Amino acid sequence: MIARTVTRPGRRRSVLVCGLAGLLALAAALSGDPAATRRARSDPGAVGLLRAAADAARRVPYEGRRFFTTWNRSRSSTFSAAVSHTPGDGVRYGSGTGGGIWPAHTVQDTAAVTRATLDLLTRNYSVIRAADTAVCGRRARVVEARREDGSPAGRFWVDAETGLMLRRELIDATGRRVVAAGFSEISYTVPAKEPGSYGLGAPRGVPPGGTARLPGLAETTSATGTATVWDDRLDRAELAGLRDEGWPVPRDLPGRLSLHDARRDSVGDTVHLSYSDGLAAVSVFVQRGTLDQRVMSGWQRVVRHGRTVFRRESLRRWAVSAGDGYVYTVLTDAPQGTADTVAASLPHETTSFGTRVSRGARRLLSTVNPFD
């Protein structure tokens, strides 16, 4: 009897608590955006740091040396190049070492974390601050992106003084580093305007050797040695138009990758779809045609989900697949498995029975049509 009187109010309270929790869960579900609740877990200060880093990349003059390293199970690849930045003029790269030998040229101001990718980052990960540390001899604030289970998926080092992102790295689920990129040395002196030597700060306006002569590089590297992102950015309506024409433009890819940017080259035959989960950048280049397999010699040929994928792991990870009149080139800094999965998941054989028959009927008709 005593026990009952004691437990009864307790049970009532627990019922009340459960009811309240249920109501809250219902409200969260009805609000429609599960990301909103997840976003709340991110530290606004940490997100602010990353946002400021994107501005700082445009604002802060510097010179130094950048590196880009990727790891796989057996080895690592590194590329590094001298770099200098003058606000308004873009980033000038000297000839690199270790990776692709790239003649000196200038690129537009770019940032690893943009507004779109920052949104995805906070949606997919909880972004928090970690203990400060030192990078390149400078005090750096550390921002960590954590998975739901609490393991780190990415780390950013932001200069405490200038707000510039000094280094970033991607960590896979097993805790190994996959990619690291950033500065190996940096100084915030304004670079000289008229440096005479080749390499760091080549004179602008003078075509750097080789670049303009190389076939296939005219697209990204103009005669003045400037590499630019493809101009023709596709907005929502243009993407919808492409989809109507039959172009495969998936909004999402496996691994929580979302489309955040789409561009078309000047010729208009290649569409560049940029996917990201906030940390890993995955580029999918879609071209109309069938794959010329002769050029794929030296690539590893694997079968994923019943379709052939050509893969190659070098500084970055490549995967090429083809299907239904389109060729997909997947390029990413993320582990090779991601590239393979993405390449295999891209639409293939979407030709319906009706489409094929109508196409065949059209061809038959055109062969018998004397007026054709």
Next chain:
Amino acid sequence: MSCLGERLTALVDGELGHEERDRALAHLARCDRCRSEVASLRMLKGRLRELAEQPARDEGAGDLPSSDFLSRLLSMPAAASAASGDAGSGDVATEPTGGPLGTAPTPDSPWPPRSPVRHARPARPLRTSPVARPRDTRPAGRAVALQVQPRRRYLVMGAATLFLGLGAASYAVGGGDEAPTISPAFDKHAVEHALTSGDAPVTDPLTDPVNQVQVSPGP
């Protein structure tokens, strides 16, 4: 039981040969039962014929069966008797006058009134194959009906064959892609990817054909 059996209906229909007809008529002269049966059969035929002719001049004849249907009905007794003959009762047909419009048996009729089950039977003879059919010089309606069906069937089969053939040919021809063969420009892609992801626009040492070209340093 009629003495003449099947020959009785044949007599009414005028299908008997000269000698047989004489013999049947002679029998009728001395057999009351057969005479009355022939009379009722003739009356029935006459009525049916009247019905067939009526729609042409009668305005309100919408509810009457079509002439084609009637002619088929007229031709039915023979088919029915053929079927019952097939059923194993030999030359002696048990239901010489059995038809869908079956006359009510006369009081002095030798055979018992038909059970409800028997009513369903006349439907079957319609489906008997032309081969099984006995000598049939029935009105043209039935023959036309039988001729139309195979012709339509051939038409349908021909159309289906044409459709399927064309479809299969289209499917076979439509297999290949219209798109040209291409090889992706990996160098361009590498730079574009690097630029959008905010890294140094490095080309890739392994996949990049640029690296196979000797790059000479600028002045």
